[in-house]
Amino acid sequence: xxxxxxxxxxxxxxxxxxxxxxxxxxxxxxxxxxxxxxxxxxxxxxxxxxxxxxxxxxxxxxxxxxxxxxxxxxxxxxxxxxxxxxxxxxxxxxxxxxxxxxxxxxxxxxxxxxxxxxxxxxxxxxxxxxxxxxxxxxxxxxxxxxxxxxxxxxxxxxxxxxxxxxxxxxxxxxxxxxxxxxxxxxxxxxxxxxxxxxxxxxxxxxxxxxxxxxxxxxxxxxxxxxxxxxxxxxxxxxxxxxxxx
Numbered sequence: 018x019x020x021x022x023x024x025x026x027x028x029x030x031x032x033x034x035x036x037x038x039x040x041x042x043x044x045x046x047x048x049x050x051x052x053x054x055x056x057x058x059x060x061x062x063x064x065x066x067x068x069x070x071x072x073x074x075x076x077x078x079x080x081x082x083x084x085x086x087x088x089x090x091x092x093x094x095x096x097x098x099x100x101x102x103x104x105x106x107x108x109x110x111x112x113x114x115x116x117x118x119x120x121x122x123x124x125x126x127x128x129x130x131x132x133x134x135x136x137x138x139x140x141x142x143x144x145x146x147x148x149x150x151x152x153x154x155x156x157x158x159x160x161x162x163x164x165x166x167x168x169x170x171x172x173x174x175x176x177x178x179x180x181x182x183x184x185x186x187x188x189x190x191x192x193x194x195x196x197x198x199x200x201x202x203x204x205x206x207x208x209x210x211x212x213x214x215x216x217x218x219x220x221x222x223x224x225x226x227x228x229x230x231x232x233x234x235x236x237x238x239x240x241x242x243x244x245x246x247x248x249x250x251x252x253x254x255x256x257x258x259x260x261x262x
Contacts, residue, residue, distance in 0.1 A: 018066045020059070022084075025115040028108075029079025032059055033116075034066035035123050041071035043128030043151075043260035044120025046113050046144070048137020050234070051097035053078055053085040057236045058134075065132070068254055069261070071125040073116035077104055077140065089237050101136065102167050109140055109168075110147040117148075128152075128260025132253060134233060135159055135200070139166075142174035142190075146182040151260055153183075154191045154253045157230050159200040162209050175209060180216035190220040191256040193249045195228025195242070223252060 020034040032054050035041050045065050049058045054074050065072035078085045078100040085100065087093035117129055130152040133141030138158025145153050160166050164173040172179060183190065190213060194201050201209075206224060213220045225232065225245040232242040233249055 018063060020063060020066070023073075023119055025119070028112050028115050029076040030083065031076065031112070031116050031119055032062055032074040033071065033119050033123075034059075034062035035071040035120075035125075036066055036069055039069070040124035040126070041066075041120060042069045042126050042262065043130060043257075044071045044073060044117050044125045045130040045132055045257060045260070046116045046141070047072050047074035048131060048133025048140040049074060049077060050134050050231075051101065051136045052087040052089060052093055053097070055086050055236070057234050061132070061134075064250075068257075070130070070257065071120035071123050073119050075112035075116050077109065077112055080108070097136075098166075104168055106143055106147065106168065109143050113140075113144040113148055126260070126262040128262070130154070130257050130260050132156075132257070133158065135231065138192075139168070139174060142179070142183070143168070145186065145188050145190075146174055146179040149186040150188050152189050152191070152256055154193070154256050156193045156233055156249065157195065157198050157201050158192065161201075162205060162212060175212050177212070177216070180212050180218055183213075184217045188218065189256070189259075190218055191252060192220065192222040193225075193252065194223070195225045195230060195232050195245065197228055198230040200230050221256075223249075225249075
């Protein structure tokens with residue numbers, strides 16, 4: 018496996034990981050949490066590269082603070098929201114397109130995926146309304162249907178129009194959440210499912226009992242849930258499997 022920071026011709030850097038023994042099967046964009054392209058996010062790229070994909074994590078905050086790695090604490094969260102306030106949907110689409118181009122440059126197959134976590138799940142759904150993506154795996158995606166951040170104003174990604182765009186692109190969505198998620202509570206998760214169903218988006222939504230927000234991140238021991246995380250990872254890899262040529 019090879020891994021490095023790559024600089025597109027325009028836009029912020031992208032962390033890129035890929036297998037070295039064969040061309041990547043497809044490109045999977047990795048959507049960071051609110052805390053930046055952290056060591057954990059880079060590890061996700063490595064894990065996807067080991068599975069045979071080109072994994073590209075855009076530094077979505079890079080226009081303001083390159084390579085920000087914010088701590089998993091209140092101050093880091095506050096700074097993350099501050100940086101998020103400078104990000105626009107057009108920039109999300111441009112950074113996602115740059116990430117996909119990097120994968121193509123490595124000889125990746127035509128499949129286009131986006132695996133996002135928390136904020137990254139929101140970014141994945143948003144990108145999918147603006148660009149044709151084959152598969153989105155959105156893990157506890159915040160502000161997806163009700164908004165609540167400037168990036169989702171005037172319309173969140175899963176507005177009726179956004180869901181219709183996903184359907185028109187033929188995108189398949191896998192959503193993963195914990196039943197105790199304070200950002201995506203069960204009632205909201207149910208409405209997300211109804212919205213996707215109404216729009217005709219192929220999807221599977223999974224909810225884990227007794228599981229909080231951020232359960233996939235082992236660097237956050239207070240919320241990490243290994244059994245749910247193991248199951249979620251198996252589902253993520255299964256969802257991405259159709260991207261292979």
